[in-house]
Amino acid sequence: MSEFQEKQDGYLNMELLRFTTAGSVDDGKSTLIGRLLYDSKAIFEDQMEAIELASLNKGEEQVNLALLTDGLRAEREQGITIDVAYRYFATPKRKFIIADTPGHVQYTRNMVTGASTANVAIILIDARNGVVEQTLRHSFIASLLQIPHVIICVNKMDLVDYKEEVFEEIRMDYQGVSDKLNVKDTRFVPISALKGDNVVDRSVNMKWYDGPTLLYLLEHIHITNDRNYDDTRIPVQYVIRPQSAEFHDFRGYAGRMAGGVIKKGDEIYVLPSGLTSKIASIESMSEKLERAHPPQSIAVTLEDDIDISRGDMIVGTSNQPQVGQDITFMFCWLNEKPLVPNGKYSVKHTTKDVRCVVKSIDYKININTLDQINDDENVGLNEIGKMTIRTTQPLVYDSYKKNRITGSLILIDEGTNETVCAGMII
């Protein structure tokens, strides 16, 4: 086998991992991302030259790696990150997509957005300050969005003389946070993003730490099992009808696998109609597929000619989803314009569009203390809580805990068409 072929095969075995980073500018979040990109050689010479020049113009002594992630001119001028920015790098094991979001309280919206697609959340703690209010907030959002893995990076270890006690104390303190929250898998790494300790390369300053570096964790955390392979769910996205001589009777139901594993011959239900059939074939352009599973985009044909359209869901015969019009979910309000109590909104859930009326705000949550706030229907930007709506037509759904795709929805303002609310169904 040629060297190229070997490398090529290695590349074709790479997995995709999406992670989000939470922390304020002061926690060194941008520096950490810059460090990951720099040490993994994802930064090109012309980008490096550009930030060297920019650092020099600002009168900074060291090259400011944080400048790599500050995208838009407004941000460069104000020195803040105002939105979710996506960054990419790859190692021989994985390709990484970073959703880089700012950490201040007014950016809860952006953090929720970045967290919605993440496999892993990196939460930064400043070693000098320990577990603070915003650590709790970031951890809460990670658990609310059900990010399967959380990595707590205790940063700026260089400023506490790389002391093991500092790290251990923070680790113990954090236990108090994770006890209150539902995070399945939490890891801790002591790092210095500025000096590079334990980010990509193992630290020579913290010999007491025998765990993995941050990059090693990102490369090896097991993510395949985080998807749902048990409950067959295909939200029908589009009906393919070629109307050509060769494919005269072809009707393909196109969609992205949201759960389960299907193969030819499987019995299926179509919801909400309740009609049944069997999978006749799983199609793709180059070949017929033996089986399909998340996150593949496929098209299936069925043995029977039944009425199916966009917004329907093809499901397995066991582990049925719920079908209903009264939906209760945890929400995050995303828009400057506050919620209108008992107001009407458009709903997007999988491939289905319906309208709804807000029935109740069951409670809100103080995201700094996690206390419930009852009897308050005023919901503004960045607020989180629990809400119940009634939809014009039934939705076919699962709890968000069971399935992040069939368990999520958004509300849209019917006047401005803006996405105003994210919902995680309970």
Place this chain on the structure above:
Amino acid sequence: MEKYNINHLRELEAESIYVIREVAAQFEKPTLLFSGGKDSIVMYYLARKAFWPAKVPFPLMHIDTGHNFPETLEFRDKLMEDTGGKCIVRYVQDSIDKGRVVEEKGVNASRNVLQTVTLLDAIEELKFDAALGGGRRDEEKARAKERFFSHRDEFGQWDPKNQRPELWNIFNGKKRMGEHFRVFPLSNWTEMDVWQYIYMEDIDIPDLYFTHKRNVFNRDGVWLAEAPFMQLKETEKIEEKDVRCRTIGDITCTGLTLSKADSLEDIIKEVAATRTTERGGRADDKRSEAAMEDRKKEGYF
């Protein structure tokens, strides 16, 4: 459970196909912006996969600056013939003739910026409500914050501070009359992903991407091709070199790479070893630090 692994290219493919199908489902009159470059070739390939065995249910559109490499146009026409695709062409020259835009003057004159007007006029004329573009977030810092579904107002403008949050894989394409969307199915791909995918799927690309002998001249460290409409400065002289395109844009602003790469394997090796970004050779991006951001706000690709 390891058996349900899929590699990152298949995952990116699945994501892009999902986005392209959403466009067909949510919009009445979409189009796919085709430049003849590798990204739009991959995007068209993914669109064919998304609707197979039916044809792609919307036309392609090429904004022709008149400063193309002739190979690009030949490739486009052959691809349409082979796949039964339909490609609408609109010409920047027509916009100039109608007085909609004024041609830039001087040695660095480019029609790159003028394209925006032709593009927006075409979208209005043909009443397109969504235009699929091959832009990738890794290309340039202003693109890093672009959404998959990017809303444009009735003037075709992008407002980076007022973008709709995009959660999970739920895409909000709701709009008012006269507004449209730019949709970027390849948002999460990198240059390397595109090349690896072309290799994996054995997709045809124009010969310009492979090494060939060409008359070129060097301007400020960038190799540019000789063409009838290229003006040379006094100090610049034409030489023959082995070159290839790393990106394909207008002749006026496409920097050529000195390279002997004559196969996809060689190109991939070269990309892996390269230490400058793909757009590093694009004179259009070098005009100012925020050059891309400014063009995008006005409605550029």
